Amino acid sequence: MPSFKQKIVNDPVHGFITIPNALAFELIEHRWLQRLRNIKQLGLSYLVYPGAVHNRFQHTLGAMHLMTQAIQVLKEKGIEITSEEEEGAIAAILLHDLGHGPYSHALEHSFSKKTSHELLSMAFMNQLNRELGGRLDMAIAIFSNQYSKKFLHQLVSSQLDVDRLDYLRRDSFFSGVAEGTIGLERIIKMLYVASDELVVEAKGIYSIEKFLIARRMMYWQVYLHKTVVGAEQMLIAILHRARELVEQRIPIASSPRLHFFLSGRTELEPIESWLDMFASLDDSDIALAIKDWMNHPDTTLADMCCRLNNRRLLHVELSGTPFSQERVALVKEICRNRMNLSDVHTGYLCFAGEVTNSFYNPKQETIKILFKNNRLEDIYTASEMLNHSALGNTVKKYFFCYPKEIVGWI
């Protein structure tokens, strides 16, 4: 037997996941990775899709599994990948989500406006690398696209990275939205490297078409489902209100960790100084605060928390064009009068805004198809079906939320 005794983990999505090497095992055991168990992959989507309660820890293991498979496929096709590079790519994908905070994307900017989960992941990786005496040098080089073999970075972060291959499959699986299922196995079997780029062999073109369509369906059916959008906007608003109260020095129950972030000190201090504090924050801090705040004297805060906690969600309209200011003002007026609310309270219950799919998908480069004679072509021109489509574009949607109680009056 090899010196490292392989561990196997059961995963409902991929079956058995083998932890491929000792470094991977150490990282998985680390408290920062374990913390991802307490951060739901899809935020509040479970309010619409009850099964979607999976977390970033499972996703991280899944992405590691796909990375291991993709590397093996490439090696079998003759692409040179050293075991050091393999270890590095696997470590990079294991750590890529460390920077996510409670409820993932929904609250990404609620704790610190000046950063993003990618920047935080980078900070965590650098800190870990110091702890581990440089054993993550390769992983960091790959993650930050500094490494010579560019395709390794593309496995971690690109239109076809193992991150999104796992999350699309996993989100589809747990939400029960079969339309989002992708032909994972075939896509991975079709990967290849040409001109140091991760590409897809021509006979994989239908699988890529299917992948892009499934991705789009997941956006509209799950990620940007109007009820989910409404619930996440409520959550953002609740934290916004809590922060206002803290600024006004109004006492508000919260865990020491959450209190720190509500205080706004993250805007003033460097990431490194509050990294540990961030690492202690997860979904439960928010969930408990919302339960506590249901009885807060501030009626705006209390009302919103009651609604969210008991799933009395707002009514949401979703549209391809912005809502007119007149209509928004009119509905606010109706809301204020019918429900006898303050201006502030009304503003928190009636609001318009916009969402785009790009918040989940910011990487805009394309997928390359490898034809005979080593010709590379962009999927959007290579595919007959996608030829005139707009599947790749960022789509912006406009939402307008207001209480269900006034739906009959509008």
Place this chain on the structure above:
Amino acid sequence: MPSFKQKIVNDPVHGFITIPNALAFELIEHRWLQRLRNIKQLGLSYLVYPGAVHNRFQHTLGAMHLMTQAIQVLKEKGIEITSEEEEGAIAAILLHDLGHGPYSHALEHSFSKKTSHELLSMAFMNQLNRELGGRLDMAIAIFSNQYSKKFLHQLVSSQLDVDRLDYLRRDSFFSGVAEGTIGLERIIKMLYVASDELVVEAKGIYSIEKFLIARRMMYWQVYLHKTVVGAEQMLIAILHRARELVEQRIPIASSPRLHFFLSGRTELEPIESWLDMFASLDDSDIALAIKDWMNHPDTTLADMCCRLNNRRLLHVELSGTPFSQERVALVKEICRNRMNLSDVHTGYLCFAGEVTNSFYNPKQETIKILFKNNRLEDIYTASEMLNHSALGNTVKKYFFCYPKEIVGWI
């Protein structure tokens, strides 16, 4: 269209679940049912099976779905079930899990020694029935086995109730333990009623064999997995320690809800008086307390919370026979000396005990098979394979937990 507009919910296990009537819809919307979203079905099993983070809300919807199907099968076979009875049976199954507290079975007796989740469910149902002006009379009669058609109660609670049909399938699905998969569809198609008893048609006998074997496998691979047992014993010990500190009037951070239960007042006051308090308690109260207590001055509590939160679990031995007092004493001695711990602390890290499968499965009546000529036979005599087996018996296992740090010294 019928007056009640049917709602459909996506479920990864059963596909689409239709909410069958208006009462069911009202109950599902109720905050007490919504609360089950925050109570994991399998407690701490997710520390071993990362996917097993599903909750009692999903399970409740799934059990409702199976109830609807089972009733339809019986009706198609000519069993008379009125729509009032159907509504009652569905309501009963929707409410059957209301009495579960945080982490389900693991902490069942940590908040109140004198009660059980069944008693609490009953209390919730009675309270709800008052709110709903008696609309749950039929549901309560069925749930408490007061109703004339006994088989309706058996659909809610028996060896073949839709409760366990759903949870076995669901727990298998989310844990990724394929060995636990049961032939749900076929079992339900084979249900029948004879002599007012829920029975299985003879040609369904293999499916029942498979069901009993799958159930047993789930016990040993998931429900009584030794690492899970060890983690749940730690959780129980943590709450026990917290309660000791409260009794000693040592300050300890906790949500108002959790604080109430740690205070021991439940032992003195009637269930009805603290039902609402109980209904506000869920997994997040415990998860947050554990994070907070990682820094508590009591080193015993703090140490255990750090271990559990960061998944540095105890080493667990599992055995069919009790561990000798000598061995336990010896290991404790090694632990105390090697780790330089107090007696109390040692007692919390080294401990032996027992678990049985019956805590999850207290219903001891059997499954009846219906043969030609209306002969009924017990599955354990009807089945060639199970003939001499002990699949149905309560099995007791003995565990012995101690820190991994001392494994090398033992």
Place this chain on the structure above:
Amino acid sequence: MPSFKQKIVNDPVHGFITIPNALAFELIEHRWLQRLRNIKQLGLSYLVYPGAVHNRFQHTLGAMHLMTQAIQVLKEKGIEITSEEEEGAIAAILLHDLGHGPYSHALEHSFSKKTSHELLSMAFMNQLNRELGGRLDMAIAIFSNQYSKKFLHQLVSSQLDVDRLDYLRRDSFFSGVAEGTIGLERIIKMLYVASDELVVEAKGIYSIEKFLIARRMMYWQVYLHKTVVGAEQMLIAILHRARELVEQRIPIASSPRLHFFLSGRTELEPIESWLDMFASLDDSDIALAIKDWMNHPDTTLADMCCRLNNRRLLHVELSGTPFSQERVALVKEICRNRMNLSDVHTGYLCFAGEVTNSFYNPKQETIKILFKNNRLEDIYTASEMLNHSALGNTVKKYFFCYPKEIVGWI
């Protein structure tokens, strides 16, 4: 129990299929339906997709199952469907494929140029109706769109009929082409009837998009896979050659049934006179003839049969534009010279032609989506994604087949 004892059949695609009534049971037992067991659903596709050996009998049961489900969904939504109509619609779908001959579509016009499988199905139904004393009157009215409730016919034959819902799912399942999977359950749950038309509720729009895309993928990956097209053209050519030999009075081994059809008498006599003969012909007659003809003195016939039987298939080029006559002539010339063949033999091994997806899909009406306020809209305008696409159009492809032996010379 009801007088008709329900039978259950295991189906790997849908799980358990219940035979819903006595007439359905009688029809399924009939030798004409049993014969469909010997007719592969996908002709020679199994030469590329080894799993695709399923037959029209399984498909027929599957379509019956979906019909039963669809009717139940509609009834639950308040659409009136009498039990006589239900029985009729189920009988119609059970009989819809009776007219298929060996290898389904591939040989559709090899046995009789003047007819089609639909006409033959109709002839079989009329004959059966006489046997059954008019019990199929309703089924025939629905099948031939003479019945007042038009939506019943649409369940049997339209863009969303249960025929194609089953075959797309089934062909995807057995071929292992996951890209063709459709959200069957959801589509059926979303069916409704408006203005006596079968429509889809608006919230089912994504499922319909997915369905149309999956259908297209099945065309290109399975139904019109170039190797399959090549093999089927070989099969057609083999039967064509056999017929030529029969016309030239050259002896050729064949079953009495096959001999009848090779003799060309079908062109002269009415369908009714040879219906029973047709009903006795299935895949095995052709398979055996090909084995026998491997040793026929006619080298053209023998060579083609050896190639097909041993899977030494032709090389196939597939293109969106026709192949030039010059190129075809040139390749034929190379083939004749290099392989030293006669003109006739060359013509049977090198040939160009065209295929369209419409041979599998001749029904050109559209799918209607039902929006609020009872507005109906065509899916191709209702869907953002399909808006500018050509998914619905008939696509014509051009093929050019020649022996693999000469690929290196071209």
Place this chain on the structure above:
Amino acid sequence: MPSFKQKIVNDPVHGFITIPNALAFELIEHRWLQRLRNIKQLGLSYLVYPGAVHNRFQHTLGAMHLMTQAIQVLKEKGIEITSEEEEGAIAAILLHDLGHGPYSHALEHSFSKKTSHELLSMAFMNQLNRELGGRLDMAIAIFSNQYSKKFLHQLVSSQLDVDRLDYLRRDSFFSGVAEGTIGLERIIKMLYVASDELVVEAKGIYSIEKFLIARRMMYWQVYLHKTVVGAEQMLIAILHRARELVEQRIPIASSPRLHFFLSGRTELEPIESWLDMFASLDDSDIALAIKDWMNHPDTTLADMCCRLNNRRLLHVELSGTPFSQERVALVKEICRNRMNLSDVHTGYLCFAGEVTNSFYNPKQETIKILFKNNRLEDIYTASEMLNHSALGNTVKKYFFCYPKEIVGWI
């Protein structure tokens, strides 16, 4: 890229199957392997399980796939397997089923009493090895257990060989009998080699229990399903009758191949002399003969062929004890009188006999479990559940078949 361009085949059971090397590719292209496409894996089981029409070609590819996986798992655990050995083991499994004739086991002894499919497979392998200039030497050594590394033979043929791992999974998949599903992936991950024996790591014990139970269920639900047993006995009887007629020089239509085997010349001549003839025989020869014989002047033959072809099967009783001669005689008497049949005809329609599971499973050695300290234990003592069970024993069942027409008279 490596010199051998890997081919990928879609398989509905395992997903994508990669053909691992050039020799494997050559073998798969060979007409003897292609012939397995025309031999159903489960004989006449499709008359009860309509989906079970899969063939030995698919199974062979599946077994090759599992062999590739098993070898990779073992190599990753440090077991030395050279690429020559790997190629040999893969070739051995590809060829292991060549000796199967039409309808697999059902007719195993209908064409030649003195041989078995194993002996025939061996003869085919030797012949092929001559064609291939000794490239199958290793494969043959492994297949015939002459090779030094015994565990390689066990992968091809033992209680845990990849043959049965594939067929149990595949037969369960296509029949739709979910109870037969096995945890294939986990079993393969748990394989190991100790003392040159193929063993299973202790933590795989539940999967092996499940495997043994699933196997047993497949026996009773599929392989020895009473209706299937009855149909296969009819088929055997039909061929027996045909042979009698040939012996009596009564003309009987049949393909030249089938005619050869009906003539009984196989009993006189060495296997090698009729190997090619055997290789040309498949299910279609039998299927067509049965259709032809439906009109044969011998009423016994004609009647049985009509019954089988039109699925008017015999009534079958199955029992754990033999049927008394008195009862059999009595029923024959009733049959003869009520149906007005000849003695011979009656004997062909009413008959008793026995079947055992061992015809499908002749290998009686056991499965070894590897515990810590390298202790090996037999699964039947290692497993708590199987401890007192008889799952491993050969089970004999007695059947009694007679026409359904007389059921009411008995």
